[in-house]
Amino acid sequence: MLGQTIWWSCIALETFLLVRGFAGRLWARYPVFYAYISFVWLQSLLRFSIFHLRPQQYKPVYWITEGLGVLAGCAVVFEIYRVGLAAYPGTARMARNLLGFVSVLALTKALVDTWNDPQWWLIATTMDLERLLRTVQSFAILALVVLFLFYAIPFGRNLRGILLGYGVFVGLSVIQLTFVTDSSSRFHNFWSYASPGSYFIVLGVWMVHLWSYVPNPEPKTAVRLEEQYQRVAAATAQRLREARGYLAKAVRS
Amino acid sequence: MIGVWGALAGALVLLLVLLAWVRAEASSKDSRSDWGAADQEQSEGESVEACSPEIVSQLFSAADSKFISGLESPGLENLFRRERTAVALHWVQETSAFISKVMRRHLEASRLRADLEIATEARIFLQYARLKLYCGILFVLIGLLGPQRLAGTALHAERFIQRVGEGLVEFQSAAQLREPEGSESL
Numbered sequence: 001m002l003g004q005t006i007w008w009s010c011i012a013l014e015t016f017l018l019v020r021g022f023a024g025r026l027w028a029r030y031p032v033f034y035a036y037i038s039f040v041w042l043q044s045l046l047r048f049s050i051f052h053l054r055p056q057q058y059k060p061v062y063w064i065t066e067g068l069g070v071l072a073g074c075a076v077v078f079e080i081y082r083v084g085l086a087a088y089p090g091t092a093r094m095a096r097n098l099l100g101f102v103s104v105l106a107l108t109k110a111l112v113d114t115w116n117d118p119q120w121w122l123i124a125t126t127m128d129l130e131r132l133l134r135t136v137q138s139f140a141i142l143a144l145v146v147l148f149l150f151y152a153i154p155f156g157r158n159l160r161g162i163l164l165g166y167g168v169f170v171g172l173s174v175i176q177l178t179f180v181t182d183s184s185s186r187f188h189n190f191w192s193y194a195s196p197g198s199y200f201i202v203l204g205v206w207m208v209h210l211w212s213y214v215p216n217p218e219p220k221t222a223v224r225l226e227e228q229y230q231r232v233a234a235a236t237a238q239r240l241r242e243a244r245g246y247l248a249k250a251v252r253s
Numbered sequence: 254m255i256g257v258w259g260a261l262a263g264a265l266v267l268l269l270v271l272l273a274w275v276r277a278e279a280s281s282k283d284s285r286s287d288w289g290a291a292d293q294e295q296s297e298g299e300s301v302e303a304c305s306p307e308i309v310s311q312l313f314s315a316a317d318s319k320f321i322s323g324l325e326s327p328g329l330e331n332l333f334r335r336e337r338t339a340v341a342l343h344w345v346q347e348t349s350a351f352i353s354k355v356m357r358r359h360l361e362a363s364r365l366r367a368d369l370e371i372a373t374e375a376r377i378f379l380q381y382a383r384l385k386l387y388c389g390i391l392f393v394l395i396g397l398l399g400p401q402r403l404a405g406t407a408l409h410a411e412r413f414i415q416r417v418g419e420g421l422v423e424f425q426s427a428a429q430l431r432e433p434e435g436s437e438s439l
Contacts, residue, residue, distance in 0.1 A: 088364045090363045090366040091364040093371075094371065135260040138260075138263050138267045142270055145270050146270060149274050151363075152277075152357075152360065152361075153364070154281070160275075160278060163271075164275060168268065168271060170264075171265070171268040172264075172268075174264035229363065230368075230373075232363060233374075233377060236356070237377060240352065240384060243348060247348060
């Protein structure tokens with residue numbers, strides 16, 4: 001009963017989120033995110049119908065839609081990067097390199113593991129594959145958030161909500177997929193309620209942050225834009241060298 | 254593939270970093286203007302240069318300590334040691350804050366640069382981290398030994414920052430060599 005209530009509440013919140021997005025013209029600002037929510041909404045309805053009308057087909061439908069959802073989620077991460085760093089070409093460049101590094105690292109690990117055990121992907125379950133994809137996604141989000149923190153990139157209310165909600169959702173998905181591999185484990189029962197419950201909270205976060213359109217703060221242009229990066233870097237190095245000089249003097253004296 | 258514990262650790266770190274990010278976002282909302290030109294002027298004025306090298310040398314020198322010891326007043330000696338340590342610790346904190354400001358200004362400028370170089374950024378960050386680490390070491394040493402006894406014991410640390418300095422000089426020379434190309438396009 002509780003599970004059904006959470007399920008219906010999630011579908012209702014997704015509907016409300018889509019309606020608000022349409023009414024507030026947020027669709028045009030974050031098209032990938034709203035396409036993702038539309039997909040999840042349709043997915044929820046499809047799963048619900050299949051669960052009641054053709055329960056024997058629920059499992060394959062669940063895993064196919066889940067896989068598609070993971071891929072759609074990657075597009076959401078890309079939209080966060082694209083919109084959040086549109087005004088910051090330097091940080092965007094750094095992010096591209098960092099995301100490239102994460103991808104290369106994941107690909108290398110996959111190749112090495114396949115080389116060591118060519119049968120692993122035959123043995124791996126759909127759940128294992130989803131956990132793997134979600135883990136790579138969580139590392140990509142982690143890399144982006146660290147960069148946003150490091151460069152103090154200011155975020156508008158909308159984008160902050162999208163990133164926060166999706167980041168929490170991915171993080172909790174990885175934890176859930178790690179503990180729920182064994183259906184007889186005591187965590188299984190707990191997560192069967194905790195997972196949709198946490199998704200409901202994530203939808204609530206999106207609802208609050210995406211109630212209306214709030215633009216992202218513009219970067220300060222007072223910085224000497226005419227300067228070349230090499231000059232900026234050299235000036236920083238010079239000032240750090242000065243600091244080093246003071247510290248050295250203090251110790252030597 | 255990625256182990257169960259690796260995935261779990263990654264997810265937990267992600268949740269913690271998200272929490273830190275939300276907190277940082279909330280706290281920076283009010284102080285966002287600090288990242289503007291006003292802060293630039295302020296940081297220049299407030300730099301460590303306000304404390305002249307002579308004063309810094311005096312602060313860490315053993316001459317005053319010897320003079321106070323010569324007066325043979327334990328109370329005065331204790332007071333002197335306490336005060337001098339407090340001033341030295343304050344100076345290290347100020348220097349550390351100055352280094353942070355330099356880095357913050359660098360990040361402010363570099364995040365808008367389309368011609369940003371990853372290797373240069375990494376190098377600057379490494380120098381910054383080393384200087385901050387050195388400030389931390391200096392802070393602990395001053396607290397433990399007092400500024401006057403530091404000269405002898407921090408020889409190793411001095412060599413360390415010397416190496417950092419050499420790296421910076423190398424880097425700056427390389428940057429200056431490239432500068433004429435940039436100047437033409439300005």
